[in-house]
Amino acid sequence: MDLVLQPFLRSLETGSVYALAALGIIIVWRTSLVMHFAQGSMGMFAGTAVAFVFNRSGMPLWQAVLVGVVVAGALGFLVDFAIIRRLKRATSVGKEIITLGLIMVFLGLAPIIFGTDPLLLPRFIASGDVALGRANISYNAIFNIVFGVVVAAGLFLLLQKTKLGLAVRATASNEPTARLMGIPTRTVTLLAWALAGVLGMLAAVMIAPTTTVTPSFMNTVQVTALFACVLGGFQTFYGPVVGAYLIAVVGNFLKLYVSSVWGDQLMYLIILVFLLFRPNGLFGKTYLQKV
Amino acid sequence: MSTSSTRTARPLSSVLKPARNAHVQFLVFGALLCLLPVLAQAGGLRNSTLSTLAFVLIYAIVALGLNLLLGYSGLISLGTAGFVGLGAYLAAYFQDDLRLGFWLALLAALVLPTLIGLLVGVVSLRVRSIYLAIASLCISEILLKTFEQLEWFTRGTAGKQSKYPVVFGLQTDRATMFVIIVIALVVVMMVTHNTVHGQLGRALHTMRSSEVAAQAMGVNVLKYKLFAFSLATLYAGLGGALYLFFLRSSYPSTWNLFMSLNIIAMVVVGGLRSIFGTVAGAFVIFAVPELVLKKLPVIGDVAGLPYIFSGVLIVVVIMFFPAGLKGLADLVRRPFQRLRGDRGEAGPPAARPPDSDRPSPPGAGRAAADQTAVKEGRPA
Numbered sequence: 001m002d003l004v005l006q007p008f009l010r011s012l013e014t015g016s017v018y019a020l021a022a023l024g025i026i027i028v029w030r031t032s033l034v035m036h037f038a039q040g041s042m043g044m045f046a047g048t049a050v051a052f053v054f055n056r057s058g059m060p061l062w063q064a065v066l067v068g069v070v071v072a073g074a075l076g077f078l079v080d081f082a083i084i085r086r087l088k089r090a091t092s093v094g095k096e097i098i099t100l101g102l103i104m105v106f107l108g109l110a111p112i113i114f115g116t117d118p119l120l121l122p123r124f125i126a127s128g129d130v131a132l133g134r135a136n137i138s139y140n141a142i143f144n145i146v147f148g149v150v151v152a153a154g155l156f157l158l159l160q161k162t163k164l165g166l167a168v169r170a171t172a173s174n175e176p177t178a179r180l181m182g183i184p185t186r187t188v189t190l191l192a193w194a195l196a197g198v199l200g201m202l203a204a205v206m207i208a209p210t211t212t213v214t215p216s217f218m219n220t221v222q223v224t225a226l227f228a229c230v231l232g233g234f235q236t237f238y239g240p241v242v243g244a245y246l247i248a249v250v251g252n253f254l255k256l257y258v259s260s261v262w263g264d265q266l267m268y269l270i271i272l273v274f275l276l277f278r279p280n281g282l283f284g285k286t287y288l289q290k291v
Numbered sequence: 292m293s294t295s296s297t298r299t300a301r302p303l304s305s306v307l308k309p310a311r312n313a314h315v316q317f318l319v320f321g322a323l324l325c326l327l328p329v330l331a332q333a334g335g336l337r338n339s340t341l342s343t344l345a346f347v348l349i350y351a352i353v354a355l356g357l358n359l360l361l362g363y364s365g366l367i368s369l370g371t372a373g374f375v376g377l378g379a380y381l382a383a384y385f386q387d388d389l390r391l392g393f394w395l396a397l398l399a400a401l402v403l404p405t406l407i408g409l410l411v412g413v414v415s416l417r418v419r420s421i422y423l424a425i426a427s428l429c430i431s432e433i434l435l436k437t438f439e440q441l442e443w444f445t446r447g448t449a450g451k452q453s454k455y456p457v458v459f460g461l462q463t464d465r466a467t468m469f470v471i472i473v474i475a476l477v478v479v480m481m482v483t484h485n486t487v488h489g490q491l492g493r494a495l496h497t498m499r500s501s502e503v504a505a506q507a508m509g510v511n512v513l514k515y516k517l518f519a520f521s522l523a524t525l526y527a528g529l530g531g532a533l534y535l536f537f538l539r540s541s542y543p544s545t546w547n548l549f550m551s552l553n554i555i556a557m558v559v560v561g562g563l564r565s566i567f568g569t570v571a572g573a574f575v576i577f578a579v580p581e582l583v584l585k586k587l588p589v590i591g592d593v594a595g596l597p598y599i600f601s602g603v604l605i606v607v608v609i610m611f612f613p614a615g616l617k618g619l620a621d622l623v624r625r626p627f628q629r630l631r632g633d634r635g636e637a638g639p640p641a642a643r644p645p646d647s648d649r650p651s652p653p654g655a656g657r658a659a660a661d662q663t664a665v666k667e668g669r670p671a
Contacts, residue, residue: 035421037369083606093365094609096421097559100367100552101605107549108595108602116594215595219548223432226425234419261440265433272414272429279418 002134007252009132013141014207015248016148021203021225022232022240023155024196029234030172031185031192032084034095038102039200040222042079044215045106046072046197047204051119051213061124068201076197080190110215121208144206151202152241159237168192220264224248227271233281243282247271313484313566320567321477324348328466338465342537343581345469348476349533351573354557355483355566356526361555362563363487363495364519366420370411370427371554373434374404374524376546378531380438380445383453383541393456393536400532401525408524412517423520431551438543450542453535468537475533479526480566487564491518549598553577556601560608562617571616576601 021039028036050068054061079102087095123140130137159165170178171188179185203225204218211217225240228247232239247267255263278284331341353375360366378400385396407430415426438445445451455463458471486492494515497505506512535541553576561572580597590596608615 035424037424083610086610090609090613091365093361093367093420094613096367096424097361097555098606098609100369100555101559101602101609104549104552104556104598104602105606106602108598108600111595112593112599223428226428230422230425262436265436268429268433272411272426275418275422275426276414279422 005133005135007256008249009135009137009141011249011252012145012245015245016144017203017207017221018224018228018244018248019148019152019241020199021221022228022244023152024199025225025229026234026237026240027192028196031168031189033092034084034099036099036196037096038099038106039196039225040218041103041106042072042075042197043200043204044218045110046075046201047208047218048110048114048119048213050201050205051121051208052114054121055119061122065205068205069198072197072201073194076194077190080193085186085189107215118212118214121205121213123209156237230275231271231281233284236283239281239283314481317477317480321473324473325470328469332466340582341469343578345472345537347573347578348472349530349537350554350557350577351570352476352479353527353530354554354569354573355479356523357554358558358563358569359483359486360519360523361558363492364498364516366516366520367424368427368520368523369424369548369551370431371527372546372548372550373431374408374527375531375534376438376541377404377434378528379535379541380451382532382535383451384444386456387453393458397532400528404528405521405525408521409517412520416513416516431548435543435546438546445543448543450540453539455539456536472533472537475529483566486522491515495519553601556605560604560615562615565617568615568617
């Protein structure tokens with residue numbers, strides 16, 4: 001077994017999960033200037049819905065995921081439509097606290113709606129792996145890596161090449177001005193929240209086979225995704241994605257070669273120390289507020 | 292108000308002056324709380340209820356620290372539970388393992404979390420405010436793992452056991468520990484009151500309206516944010532030590548993110564920048580699920596209910612009552628104040644205002660009763 005390539009490939013798989021979750025956080029941040037702390041919990045809720053539908057109805061996994069897309073999109077939509085956009089006078093801190101409150105709501109609701117028994121969700125591709133040099137990688141891992149990269153790349157294309165992407169970037173750059181230019185910023189924000197919900201759900205479905213679907217199964221993903229945003233900086237869409245893969249790789253190697261128990265914690269410390277030297281993240285520019 | 296009406300109102304305010312003094316209010320509040328253990332010993336209050344109330348007071352101490360942070364500087368900390376847990380384990384380690392006694396254990400539980408808080412603050416507060424939330428989440432995750440893994444310090448998931456401390460040569464028990472908690476709370480309330488009415492408070496107020504303007508006025512923004520955060524961690528450490536001394540055990544799973552979120556909920560529900568509001572918020576968030584919701588017929592058994600309760604309250608309060616319970620109390624009190632003010636104005640200056648205003652204390656009492664009614668009837 002290759003002791004470098006093997007863990008590297010495995011990190012890429014988890015990195016994809018973190019990247020999707022981080023993308024959800026960053027797209028909400030860029031359009032609404034709110035740190036979306038409930039991203040993981042909403043992903044957990046929609047992911048649990050997928051597992052519930054899959055286990056109860058016996059429909060194929062991809063159909064269950066489609067149900068999940070609808071649920072997650074609707075949740076994101078609802079949160080923005082019913083709560084966030086009604087808070088015109090609240091500061092962004094107030095909105096962030098709302099997302100913190102939503103964590104608790106979704107955490108409390110999931111067992112009530114989907115039952116308290118831990119659910120299982122299978123991999124997309126049940127078995128089979130391929131040798132890559134001296135390392136092995138399962139088809140499912142390849143699928144996850146490719147899927148993560150494709151979703152991220154698709155999102156970048158969407159942001160850079162389409163009219164909708166232009167609207168999102170304009171909203172992200174300056175919401176009031178964008179609105180004055182005739183961009184429907186409210187719709188853009190609504191879409192951003194719905195998209196964040198879907199991305200969180202996809203991350204949940206991808207990480208679910210490695211664990212059981214309980215209310216806490218997205219905690220690590222949520223925390224790591226936030227750190228990925230910090231590491232990559234909040235100014236670009238690609239920064240958090242790079243940060244997510246970086247955290248996955250570094251974390252995995254720390255766990256393997258330094259300490260299996262303290263690997264994650266060491267990495268958190270490294271991120272904190274990193275912040276000391278590059279407070280705006282890898283790709284961040286200095287943030288200046290105009291008066 | 293015209294000058295003449297102020298003059299007529301003065302005798303009243305001089306009569307009520309001691310009651311208006313915040314420190315006197317805190318002391319009276321503390322004295323009333325000290326009656327609870329007596330009541331419990333007389334059989335008028337269940338011991339379990341007394342314990343629940345003790346935890347309310349402990350959480351109130353922690354939440355007051357967070358209120359300084361959130362209410363005055365708009366900073367979110369997601370690491371509160373980690374710091375409270377650290378305080379608890381330090382208190383246990385110094386009291387039971389090193390046998391250094393109550394005071395040194397308390398000191399350790401105050402100093403170390405504060406130092407760590409300072410470090411976290413220095414690292415994260417230089418950029419955007421929201422970085423503190425993430426950095427404190429970071430440190431909380433590290434602490435939680437430490438609690439689980441560092442067996443010699445915490446006994447891991449098996450849980451650390453402790454005993455009631457000996458204070459001033461006196462072996463404490465449930466009732467005396469309750470009184471100690473009350474004393475700590477009153478001291479914390481006073482310190483908080485003085486802090487926000489002192490230089491720090493003025494600086495934080497200025498920063499709240501405009502950070503840039505504050506900076507231009509020569510306020511060192513970083514310094515005051517750092518001070519607010521370290522004070523919050525200090526309170527958290529104190530809360531942790533009291534938690535341990537009262538419960539005499541600590542398990543790592545207690546100190547998770549949801550405890551931090553609950554503390555935030557207490558501050559939000561109680562009302563930002565309100566001291567009594569925070570205590571009321573702690574009561575609503577911790578005691579109502581414990582004493583009321585659990586006993587409800589059908590939904591009482593639902594495991595996630597306290598979470599939903601706190602979460603929905605956070606959302607509802609921010610959406611509809613940004614001032615929280617404090618705002619509700621003001622709303623209830625306002626008609627009575629207006630009544631009192633009108634009467635002062637209507638009465639001839641020669642009339643003796645204290646007599647004409649004598650009915651007001653019962654009115655104020657009714658306002659307080661309404662306030663508690665609102666507070667307890669609020670479950671969403």
